[in-house]
Amino acid sequence: MDNVIFIISALLTVTGALCVLLTKNVMHACVYLLTCLLGVAGLYVTLGADFVAATQLAVYVGGVVILMVFAVMLTGGPTSQSSNKFGIVKVPMMGNAxxxxxxxxxxxIFALMAYKVLSRIIISIQAGELPAFTETVEKIGFMLVTDHVLAFEISSVLLLGALVGAAIIARPRRGV
Amino acid sequence: MNNTIVSYLSQFESYKGLLESFSSMFGEAGPGLLTFLVFLIGCILVVTVLATIGGLGTYAERKISADMQARMGPNRVGPYGLLQFLADGVKMFLKEDLIPNKADKFIFGLAPLLALVGVFGTLAVLPFSSGFTLANLNVGVFYLIGIGSLVGVAIFLGGYASNSKWSMLGGMRGASQIISYEIPVVLSLMAIVLMSGSLNFGGLVGAQGGLPQEWFIFHNPFTFIGFFVFFIGALAETNRAPFDLPEAESELVSGYHTEYSGMRFAFFALAEYIEVFVVCGVGAAAFLGGYNVPLNLGGEGILGQVLQILVFFGKTLALYYLVIMIRWTYPRLRVDQLMTLCWKYLTPMAIFNLIGCALWIYLLDGKSVWDMLAAFVGSMGTGGGH
Amino acid sequence: MMTLTSYLMISTFLFLCGLTAVIARKNLIAVLLGIELILNASALNFVAYTRFVNNNLDGHIFPLFIIIVAAAEAAVGLAIVIRFFQIRESIHIDDATQLQS
Structure with a gap:
């Protein structure tokens, strides 16, 4: 049963990522990113990380993907022009060969480099017995305010900064 | 505490017998197969019932609006016109499936399905009764928020893919409205999570009682305000009037589903009506005591479960009636008023409620107003005696 | 089937897709999509290692912070993209030449 979920999630992830890479339409790329993120959430579920999976759903599906789609719309849609406003021909928006x-x-090159560095470590890792993760929510909540409280506070400041910064940057100004 | 419907059923003798026969028939794969079958049957049951309720929602909407405007409403098909939604469904099937010429066909076909997936995904954690919850996830509330936001993506994509100005405007309004109103809704739900100390719906409902003074809405002043913040936000999140700007008939022809016809339109309409039921169910479970039957009549047995389901549906449908009544009573807001309401009034109120609930738990040990009143009256009584 | 290696292969694939997208695309938003893929790959690695190698839940905390950072990055990045579009009427990455001396 777990295997079925794993295979479905892995297929969603891999095909989603590949389509994000290969599609010629930014809007379609956003939709494929959505499927890819759903697949990653499924992989988290197979790993027993239910809280992380729910966070992935809530933040990415509800927030990031809608933001991306909004940005595509606010910047003129997915039609890619091949010359800028001065008439200079340039590389197409979604890349060429x-x-x-x-x-x-x-x-x-990067993959070979990473393989060269990591191959020793990867092979030496035994596929250990699977610990049963139950009730991760309580433990994660406990750890967030004890061991990782500094990172927690810093991330809250980071989010506040991002909120204010995004609002100020995107605010329409007169006389641009 | 039952985690899933399977763990509820497994306490019965007949289920154990079934399990043994499955194990003898299929060997190793027997229990897994039986679990899968139980979930499949449960899912089919829930989806069928909820789709019927969604269909009946359209009927109820017309009938109630007709009642409020002193008209007759649908009364030709079946007794009292009850089968009107089936006739509408057949009509939808027979309509031509139009796709605009310049539309983005891939996204155009995907959007209604995404809306349905998002709504049906939320049904998995909706607590119908203490036993009959498909999956009482540890992160139920969080999961519901996450998977429910797929509807916003679907509305935006549907509006974009139609390649029509009305649809585009409706889709953008819908998406901005949904992601804005998610904040007060989630914050007022978080206050309830704080009160009950649990993220799953079983714990949320289990922390309340059957009688109104044990519900979270009457627990303290902050949750009382929080319920209305949640309800207004939920109305906006499901695009119901007075917040139905994405499909405002007088400005945008029909909003994000202007270009949709036939079954695709029916998918959008069905998703909307079921989503209203879901948010009403969440409101009933989080604030109105959920499936708790008064006087402890509900229990683990079959009869108790039926009573619990009836109570849950009664509360949810009462909220549903309220939603429809509000739609036919109030005029529509403007876009700027909508955003003002969300960001200047509802969000600060929700944050205030969250902090208030936290302080209430810290300072007063989470006792409800009624507990303290009873203690106060008791001390008065004994104090008077001496 | 569900071994550490398979999860690592998936996350490596995600990372390489993201890297290629970042390099090959000339659209600012498509570049941001590639960055999201890279962040997801790293988060998946954390959860896989904490499941298969050590038994504590620290590996569940890191993805939460990665998701937070990704959300902040998307918000600010898209704000910059929209501002850039208002000024240059283009989101082509080669048009971002204003800081050149």
């Missing part, structure tokens, strides 16, 4: 080749090459 050249940029993709550069991106894939750098990704492969």
């Amino acid at each position: 050249k940029t993709y080749i550069i991106g894939i090459i750098s990704a492969v």
Whole structure:
């Protein structure tokens, strides 16, 4: 049963990520990102992290994806023009073959580098017995205000700063 | 405490017999298969009942509005016109499935499904009774908030994909309204979570009692205000009048579903009506005592469960009636008034309630007003004696 | 099926997709989408390691902070994108040349 959930979530994640990478339409990329994030939430559930999965759903689905879609709309929609306002022809918005080749090459180089560094560690890890995580909510709540209270407070300040900063930056000003 | 419907059923002898027969038939996979079957049947039951309630919601809406305006309302199909929603459904099936020429076909087809998925996903944690809750998740409230916000994405995408100005405006209004009003709704729910000390709906309902003075709405002044903040926010979040700006008929033709026809339109309408039921159910569970039957009549047995389900549905449908009545009573707000109401009034009130509830728990040990009143009257009585 | 390696492979794939998207895209919002993928990959790694290697719940705290940071980053980043669009009427990444001397 767990395997079925795992396979479905993994497929959602992988195909979502691949489609975010390959689609030519920003709006579609946002929708694929949504499926990818739902898949990651499913993976969290298979790992027994129910609170993290619920946070992923609440923050990403309700917040980040809607923000992204809003930003796409407020910046003129997904139609990609191939020249800027001075008439200079430039690389298309969603990339062309050249940029993709550069991106894939750098990704492969990075993957090889990471593999070279991490291969020793990955192989030596035994797939240990699965501890049963039940009632993670209480423990996480307890840990947030004891061990990790500094990070908790810093993140609250960070969110306040982000709120004020975003409001000030995006505020329409006269005489731009 | 029953975590799922399976753990409730497993205390009966007949279920254990069924489990043994499944184990002998399928070997190792037997218990898993039986669990899967129970969940499947439960899900089908809940979805069918809720879809019927959503359909009857359209009928109730017309009938109540007709009642308020001294009209007859639908009365031709079936007794009292009860089968009107079936006739509407058949009509929707037979309509042509139109897709606008310049529409974004992928998103156009996806949006109604996303709305339905978001709404049906919330049904998994809705507490119908102490046994018949599909999954009493540890993070039930949080999960409901998260999966429910898929509807906002769906409304926005539906408005965008139609490639029509009315739809676009309706979708943008809908999304901004939903993400704005989520804040007071979640904050006033958090106050209740603080009072009960639990994030799952079982604990939330279990912390209350059957009689009105044991409900959270009458627990202290802050929760009393919190209920109305929650209710107004929930009205706005489900796009009901007086906050139905995304589908304002007089300004935008029909808002985000202007270009939708046939079954896709029916999906949007069904999602909206079921979502109203869900938020009414959450309000009933969090503030109005949920499935608690007065005088401890509900219990673990079959009869007690039926009573609990009846009580839950009674409270929820009473709220549903209130929602429909409000729709046909009040005029629609303007967009700026909508945002002013959310950010300048409801959100500060919700934060005030949250802090007030926290202080109430810290200073007064979380006793309700009635407890303190009873203690005060008792001390007066004994004090008078001496 | 559900081993540590499979989770790590999924998260590596997510990370590489995100990295390629960040490099290959010329649209500011698409770049932000790639960054979201990278953040998700790292969060998935934390949860997988805490499940399979050590038994404490510290690995559940890190994803929460990563999600918080991602939300803040999305809010500020998109505000900057919208402001940039108001000034330059474009969200092409090559048009962001105002800080050049």
